[in-house]
């Protein structure tokens with residue numbers, strides 16, 4: 084295989100890609116990278132300004148993008164996104180990235196109420212179902228498509244004070260596996276990424292540090308740094324492109340190694356590791 088054939092594997096030239104929450108953060112990085120790989124990007128965002136900046140950046144880089152502004156929790160916005168994207172694609176879109184989600188702790192489980200659970204369902208999972216149901220039939224009809232969902236490492240390890248978030252994100256990974264099996268023979272692949280430690284609008288590194296010594300980052304994150312939106316976007320591009328032609332139903336950890344370490348912390352002085360954090 085020559086280098087031009089390798090370049091073709093990662094190319095999305097001629098493809099149309101839909102990204103929810105595609106203005107900022109991981110979604111913003113994803114919109115920009117998929118566009119740089121050649122896709123026409125139809126990005127949804129609740130924030131009109133973030134959406135406009137993303138479209139402008141993509142166009143400035145020679146790419147092509149359209150924004151659909153609105154709250155993806157609303158069925159009407161999903162419908163509008165679907166109508167716009169299928170018009171741009173003149174039929175089935177090639178890639179759907181279900182990225183919207185919200186990491187805001189709900190507090191102690193026993194003190195959470197039904198409304199909070201409903202809200203968690205709406206922001207984490209229901210729009211993933213709705214967007215997938217909207218775009219999937221056309222993908223099946225043409226016999227190709229890649230769906231990439233965004234879950235979290237907290238779907239695989241325990242997170243106190245955010246139990247419903249964890250449960251609905253585990254739902255995203257379970258949905259990914261089950262749907263992948265259901266639609267594999269229709270030529271549609273369904274995969275997922277599970278981020279951790281992203282330096283984004285939702286979890287800025289500075290806020291996560293909250294005055295802690297930045298030298299400690301290497302003790303929490305094996306790769307020794309926060310993730311940037313482009314780090315997660317690369318994993319999405321892999322799962323959206325032909326590079327991952329035989330991958331479906333998978334959730335890929337994109338976490339700088341936190342799940343691999345899973346409870347093991349590098350000592351602050353850099354001398355070895357411990358799973359029993361102690362005072363310095």
Ligand SMILES: NC(=O)c1ccc[n+]([C@@H]2O[C@H](COP(=O)([O-])OP(=O)(O)OC[C@H]3O[C@@H](n4cnc5c(N)ncnc54)[C@H](O)[C@@H]3O)[C@@H](O)[C@H]2O)c1
Nearest residue numbers: 104107108109128129154155183184235280281283284285
């Ligand atoms: N930040 C992390 O470390 C981290 C860790 C694990 C999982 N995740 C997941 O990654 C995804 C993206 O997170 P992020 O850190 O990039 O978030 P972010 O808040 O930095 O960016 C989210 C983007 O989506 C848009 N958005 C928010 N709510 C929306 C809605 N209802 N409808 C349409 N657009 C909406 C925002 O305007 C923004 O552009 C989420 O599903 C999140 O749960 C993030």
